[in-house]
Amino acid sequence: MSSLGTFVLLASFVVAAYAVTASVVGARRRSNRLVESGIGAFYLVAALMTVASAVIVHAFVTENYAIVYVDRYSDAAMPLFYKITAYWGGLDGSILFWVFLLAVFGAIAVKYNRESHRELIPYVVATIAVVEMFFIFLMVVHNNPFSTYLTQVPPDGRGLNPLLQNPYMIIHPPALYIGFVGMTIPFAFGMAALITGFLDDSWLRAVRRWTMVSWLFLTFGLVLGMIWAYEELGWGGYWAWDPVENAGLLPWFTATAFLHSVLVQERRGMLKVWNVTLVIMTFFLTIFGTFMTRSGVVQSVHAFGEDKELAWIFTVFMIFILVVSFGYVIYRLPLLRARHELDSWVSREAAFLANNWVLLFSAIFVLFATMFPTITEVLTGNRLTVGPPFFNKWMIPVGLILLFLTGVGPLLAWRKSTVSNLRDQFLWPTVFGVAVGAGLWLLGLRVWSSGLCFALSAFVFATIAQEFWRGARVRQGATGSDVLTAMIGLVGRSHRRYGGYIVHLGIVLMFLGFAGEGYKLEEQTLVKPGQVVTVGVYSVEHLEVKLGDDGQKQMVTGHVAVTREGKSLGTMYPARWFFRKHEDQPTTEVAIRRSFWDDLYITMAAYDLQQQTATLHVVVNPLVNWIWLGFGIMALGTLIALLPERAYAFASAPAAEGAAAERV
Amino acid sequence: MSATTTNDSSTFRPWHLFAVLTMLSATAAVFTVGDTSATNLVMVSLAIMSAGWAGFMVFRTLWPLAAEDGDTHQPIVAGKARVMLEREKQLVMRSIKELEFDKAMGKVAQQDFDEMVGRLRARAVGLMKQLDVHEPHYRTQIERELARRLGAPAVDAPPPAATAPAAVSVAAADVAIVAAVTCPSCETGNEADARFCKHCGTKLTA
Numbered sequence: 001m002s003s004l005g006t007f008v009l010l011a012s013f014v015v016a017a018y019a020v021t022a023s024v025v026g027a028r029r030r031s032n033r034l035v036e037s038g039i040g041a042f043y044l045v046a047a048l049m050t051v052a053s054a055v056i057v058h059a060f061v062t063e064n065y066a067i068v069y070v071d072r073y074s075d076a077a078m079p080l081f082y083k084i085t086a087y088w089g090g091l092d093g094s095i096l097f098w099v100f101l102l103a104v105f106g107a108i109a110v111k112y113n114r115e116s117h118r119e120l121i122p123y124v125v126a127t128i129a130v131v132e133m134f135f136i137f138l139m140v141v142h143n144n145p146f147s148t149y150l151t152q153v154p155p156d157g158r159g160l161n162p163l164l165q166n167p168y169m170i171i172h173p174p175a176l177y178i179g180f181v182g183m184t185i186p187f188a189f190g191m192a193a194l195i196t197g198f199l200d201d202s203w204l205r206a207v208r209r210w211t212m213v214s215w216l217f218l219t220f221g222l223v224l225g226m227i228w229a230y231e232e233l234g235w236g237g238y239w240a241w242d243p244v245e246n247a248g249l250l251p252w253f254t255a256t257a258f259l260h261s262v263l264v265q266e267r268r269g270m271l272k273v274w275n276v277t278l279v280i281m282t283f284f285l286t287i288f289g290t291f292m293t294r295s296g297v298v299q300s301v302h303a304f305g306e307d308k309e310l311a312w313i314f315t316v317f318m319i320f321i322l323v324v325s326f327g328y329v330i331y332r333l334p335l336l337r338a339r340h341e342l343d344s345w346v347s348r349e350a351a352f353l354a355n356n357w358v359l360l361f362s363a364i365f366v367l368f369a370t371m372f373p374t375i376t377e378v379l380t381g382n383r384l385t386v387g388p389p390f391f392n393k394w395m396i397p398v399g400l401i402l403l404f405l406t407g408v409g410p411l412l413a414w415r416k417s418t419v420s421n422l423r424d425q426f427l428w429p430t431v432f433g434v435a436v437g438a439g440l441w442l443l444g445l446r447v448w449s450s451g452l453c454f455a456l457s458a459f460v461f462a463t464i465a466q467e468f469w470r471g472a473r474v475r476q477g478a479t480g481s482d483v484l485t486a487m488i489g490l491v492g493r494s495h496r497r498y499g500g501y502i503v504h505l506g507i508v509l510m511f512l513g514f515a516g517e518g519y520k521l522e523e524q525t526l527v528k529p530g531q532v533v534t535v536g537v538y539s540v541e542h543l544e545v546k547l548g549d550d551g552q553k554q555m556v557t558g559h560v561a562v563t564r565e566g567k568s569l570g571t572m573y574p575a576r577w578f579f580r581k582h583e584d585q586p587t588t589e590v591a592i593r594r595s596f597w598d599d600l601y602i603t604m605a606a607y608d609l610q611q612q613t614a615t616l617h618v619v620v621n622p623l624v625n626w627i628w629l630g631f632g633i634m635a636l637g638t639l640i641a642l643l644p645e646r647a648y649a650f651a652s653a654p655a656a657e658g659a660a661a662e663r664v
Numbered sequence: 665m666s667a668t669t670t671n672d673s674s675t676f677r678p679w680h681l682f683a684v685l686t687m688l689s690a691t692a693a694v695f696t697v698g699d700t701s702a703t704n705l706v707m708v709s710l711a712i713m714s715a716g717w718a719g720f721m722v723f724r725t726l727w728p729l730a731a732e733d734g735d736t737h738q739p740i741v742a743g744k745a746r747v748m749l750e751r752e753k754q755l756v757m758r759s760i761k762e763l764e765f766d767k768a769m770g771k772v773a774q775q776d777f778d779e780m781v782g783r784l785r786a787r788a789v790g791l792m793k794q795l796d797v798h799e800p801h802y803r804t805q806i807e808r809e810l811a812r813r814l815g816a817p818a819v820d821a822p823p824p825a826a827t828a829p830a831a832v833s834v835a836a837a838d839v840a841i842v843a844a845v846t847c848p849s850c851e852t853g854n855e856a857d858a859r860f861c862k863h864c865g866t867k868l869t870a
């Protein structure tokens with residue numbers, strides 16, 4: 001089977017090269033035969049990658065330890081679910097998985113756009129196939145997941161890293177990869193538009209859905225990573241500015257900026273160069289993130305280790321991307337001229353531009369801070385690290401500015417806002433925001449960043465509510481329906497705009513969750529049976545420590561009784577697990593009691609089975625679940641914005657002419 | 665045989681052959697592998713299915729090279745300017761709608777609205793005129809294409825000139841259902857919910 005896998009990889013490289021050649025030559029010679037053949041070859045790469053994936057999963061399931069990759073990332077005692085998902089648990093397999101996803105996504109994108117964007121498709125195929133060739137080349141020459149042991153085959157594998165044996169960690173990489181890989185599709189369309197000169201707004205329409213879907217999966221992947229860090233690493237938080245976390249965040253910033261500035265190009269014909277630059281940067285950052293996590297240039301809890309040769313190969317490819325793509329941008333600058341100028345700084349396009357600059361600053365800052373230890377090592381020989389406080393010092397104000405702009409943008413008019421516009425639009429949201437801020441101050445909740453975040457969240461929430469209310473009233477006046485029906489109709493008629501507002505609502509909830517961090521309480525204490533730790537309104541009584549074994553691992557479990565203001569909440573079980581294949585890497589199993597307002601979070605940092613003592617780390621995390629809830633709302637808003645027009649046919653009866661204006 | 669797929673689902677198509685071969689291979693594998701786990705059998709079957717897919721795609725790659733290139737003389741990039749004008753027209757129309765909604769929401773001052781919407785309407789009219797100048801028989805072409813799709817059989821269709829009169833009547837009937845509002849200025853037929861004439865931009869009364 002390993003020979004078959006290697007052969008499929010080699011064949012895929014050749015087929016991808018053929019797809020590039022046939023598509024480009026076909027497009028230049030105006031030969032549909034060649035273009036069609038190139039598209040066929042492109043689909044074939046997807047099929048071959050599926051075969052390769054089936055082969056590697058088969059090897060894991062049948063415990064074929066003759067394959068080095070299978071030996072490194074699985075063992076006989078692992079549950080079937082983890083054996084299958086070990087496919088993307090290591091470097092070699094994750095690259096194969098990446099190409100598989102890219103090939104499948106690319107095939108779908110080409111299939112659905114080949115008629116509506118015929119002029120772009122040959123170059124879309126060529127661009128994606130070049131990216132596929134790079135990753136297949138990596139596997140063929142450097143990280144072949146099908147390479148075998150030359151001599152003795154081990155009787156059993158070494159087992160998957162215990163930290164990865166977690167359901168969230170199993171879903172997290174595919175979600176993140178889908179987000180990463182999905183960003184290649186907008187890049188390919190952008191490059192095709194640059195190459196062909198079709199630089200009107202049509203390529204944006206082709207990529208808008210792909211960008212939104214990829215953005216959603218990227219967000220999902222980041223949130224899953226947060227939940228995994230929160231539940232598996234056991235340090236009490238969800239985001240530590242780890243380089244691998246940051247690698248996913250970088251393209252998220254630029255993709256978010258792109259999703260906003262696309263609107264400006266569509267409405268006002270501005271920011272054409274900016275949009276194409278953002279698409280290129282987003283794609284570049286996905287490759288750069290992959291480079292960071294796989295080359296060893298940064299140190300992280302879950303990077304793939306140091307590999308200088310791989311780092312060089314990636315560096316060459318990244319330079320190639322930058323030179324070719326920005327070369328084309330410069331070449332096409334005359335076609336990328338804006339149709340309009342910025343008329344006023346008090347306009348929606350100006351707010352979008354400001355939002356873009358802040359997001360870009362965030363990306364550059366996080367990139368710089370993440371690479372800072374590497375840069376200092378290269379320059380001075382000493383590795384100077386920067387921790388979460390440094391990131392927070394800069395990113396908290398930046399985050400608050402972004403939150404503020406989230407509220408301001410929708411209230412401003414395109415082109416320019418008059419004084420009466422501003423007064424009419426901003427009055428109630430500002431009053432509400434200020435009232436919430438003042439109320440919290442009076443209640444004594446005086447963490448400045450959290451308090452400001454709450455006030456801004458209230459402001460943004462009020463802007464969203466006002467938008468829905470006023471829109472519904474306009475529609476009500478036009479159709480004569482009740483407010484609820486009018487609101488549904490409103491969302492149906494302008495689902496992209498109102499889906500976006502729902503996404504903003506999710507952002508508000510997430511920010512409220514982040515603001516809760518300011519009121520976090522924690523205590524770490526060594527306790528004997530019967531002793532009680534009190535944190536906030538919770539009391540935790542240590543009962544005992546027990547030892548268990550399930551064949552794969554030994555489990556040391558603490559038993560603690562929990563009460564809230566004297567009322568019993570039952571027993572919780574923080575634990576430490578020792579996997580047989582990785583006894584030097586014990587995992588911390590957190591006991592969490594979730595509620596709407598806060599989480600009680602208990603870990604057992606140390607223990608003594610003979611004495612029955614334990615060192616308990618008890619944390620009260622206010623509002624943390626609002627982060628996950630916020631993501632749910634964001635996903636809902638994105639889906640509403642993504643659904644096609646026909647999905648809203650039931651709600652999109654046309655409004656009577658003039659009725660709306662009369663109402664207002 | 666064309667390199668592209670047809671909408672006729674009644675004929676035997678190449679992928680059917682590959683699907684049958686895949687199922688036969690998977691069945692054979694299940695019997696020949698013998699003493700093994702259910703998971704293993706599922707994995708082997710999946711691998712064979714993906715191999716079948718790959719086989720079909722090899723066919724899909726090679727067939728266009730062997731088939732007659734019926735479209736060779738049709739440029740891939742047809743009417744680049746027209747495509748761009750069409751797209752810009754759609755964009756302008758949507759911008760007008762959005763602007764009207766913003767106006768109704770009280771986000772645009774009357775003066776700004778008049779200025780911006782006037783500019784957009786002028787642009788829309790200009791684009792329509794450009795489209796007419798650029799491609800004077802464009803509407804006829806669309807109607808012919810509509811007629812071909814609605815009236816003529818998918819396979820072995822006679823030349824467009826022969827079917828055009830009958831088929832255009834089908835298209836015209838179809839258009840007549842949609843075009844319920846006639847422009848008082850230029851007498852162009854517009855859709856029932858249109859508020860402005862798509863030809864000259866004059867405001868339509870309901």
